[in-house]
Amino acid sequence: MIKHLVMLMLFSSANCFASDTLSDEILKRIDTAQSQLHKVQQDINNEHHILAKQIKEKLSKIKALRQKAANIQRAEDEQLLSLETLKSRVQAWQAQQNYQQQLVQSFASQTQSPLADSNNIIQFEQVKAFLEKKLSPSWKTKQIIDNSSQLQQFETLALGPISVAVNESSAGFINDDNALLRISTNTLNDNGTLFSSLSQLRAQGQTELHFDPTLGNADKLNQQQLSISAYIKKGGIWAYPILLFAFFALMTALFKAQQFLRLPKLANEMVDKIETYIHQQDSTRLQTYITTLAPIQKSLVEIAQSTPISQKRDDSLIAQLKDQKYRNEKYLGIITTCAAVAPLLGLLGTVSGMIHTFMMMNVFGSGDASVVSGGISQALITTEIGLIVAIPALIASALLNKKSKSFDIRLEAIATKLSKVEFNSNELKNEQ
Known part of the structure; x- marks a missing residue:
């Protein structure tokens, strides 16, 4: 048993030694292969640069050869051109030469500079000296x-x-x-x-x-800047009637504006207060309040107070309203008339001026533009003056009519309410 164990240990040691030797040999082979690969890569790069340079040189040669071939082909095509094509080219060149010569001749004639020779080539030093002499x-x-x-x-x-x-x-x-x-x-x-x-x-x-x-x-x-009086005088005789109408319109507008500014302020709550005092049967406060009213409102109240509810009261109130409306609208037609007549007079002056201009053209002819333009400008002055008068007059007429209608409408509304108020006249007289 011991013998077998010893043999097994010896076999294991031999195997370990053999595997270490094999690993070292493999590493050496790998290093050798890497060095050879690096060398091969360097050789390939060197050969690539050489080949790229050679290819570039070949491409340059090819480009030059293509240009040379194109020139040769163009020369051959020129030899094969027809006589008509050559004639057209020569004519185009001659036209270009003639145009250039015309430019040269035009420059020489404008600057009055001499040409150097028969070929119309200008010596620029001579031209420069000539122009400097002209500019001095x-x-x-x-x-x-x-x-x-x-x-x-x-x-x-x-x-x-x-x-x-x-x-x-x-x-x-x-x-x-x-x-x-x-x-x-x-x-x-x-x-x-x-x-x-x-x-x-x-x-x-x-x-x-x-x-x-x-x-x-x-x-x-x-x-040519004229004063106002000279400008009006230049407009002719028809400018003066226009100014007269302008004066009438201005005076009327000022008079009516002053009249409307002096119109009383209407008390819209007047009827409600009167009905309240009548309901309370307080005649003293009623009479006191009536005395504080504006004259036109006071006259309407007096008509309603003195006349029972009937057609007679309505007619009396309407008559009073019409009288007030007549006073408000009095003379407003003058402004409207002046606004309408002024541009017509201006047009009449223009027509008269044009007739005079055509008469002058018949006598002196139309060769002188100042005669025609001067007569037309003078004829148009009256139209301008007429419009200057008419536009403000129309504006003033519109504003004043609006003010008059507004006052009449408010007064009519008060009179309508007042026509329905029932005054107990007998009781009021007994208390007085």
Whole structure:
């Protein structure tokens, strides 16, 4: 038994030793394989870079060859073009050349610069010198009428669309209306500043100069601004009747506005209080309250108090209401009439002015636009004045009529309630 145990232990030790040796050998093989794999990967990467570079070079060569082939093919196609196609190309090139020559000729004519040769090729140095000469101040001596209406020698200079003049004593802008050269004033410069600026320009060749960009049109427009009286006078004879109607409408509106402002404030609770006093048979307080009422309400109460409930009382109350309505609406028609007549008079003035304008056109012709436009503008002034009068008159008429109707409606409501009130007149007289 012991012998078997010893043999078993020896066999186990041998197996353990053999397994340790096998593990070491496997690890060594794994390390060797990993090193070989790493080397193979490096070789592959090196070969990849080399091949990629070669492929890039081949692609570049292919691209160049394709371009060369395209050029060769284009040359062959050019050789195979028909005569008509070549003619059309030549005509297109000639048209392009002619267009360019026209541009060159137009530039040369506008700048007045000489062309260098028969091929119309401009020497840009010559053009530059020519334009610089044109842009430099070029003073000329001319006879000009100064501000004192005397003919004197002036040094003149053209600055685009305007011209200036200066001498030893004065300076200004040149006005060539009616073919007469005259020194004109400018709203942006006083005489001292303008004289010093132009003197500096003549002496040094540069200065800061302010001028009217409208070339005097602003001054002309400013001179066209008329006063109210001159504007009305320009409208012609029909403007005065319009103003007369405007005066009537204004005076009537002021009178009626003052009248409506003085209208009494109506007591809407008047009938209820009167019925309360009658129910309480308190004649003293009733009479006292009646004396505090507005005149129109007091007259209505007196009619109802003196007349029993009947058709007669209703007729008396209606007559009183109509009388008050007549006083409220009196003269309001004047305002409405003026508002209606004013634009008609304006239209009449316009028609008269147009007739006069056409007569002038028949005599002097329509060549001068100022004759036509001036007559039309003068004819339209009466229409404008008529509308200026009519619009406020209509507004005033509407407001005043609304105020009158509102007062009449409220007063009519009070009278309607009052017509149903029963006064015990006998008892009130005995208590008095």
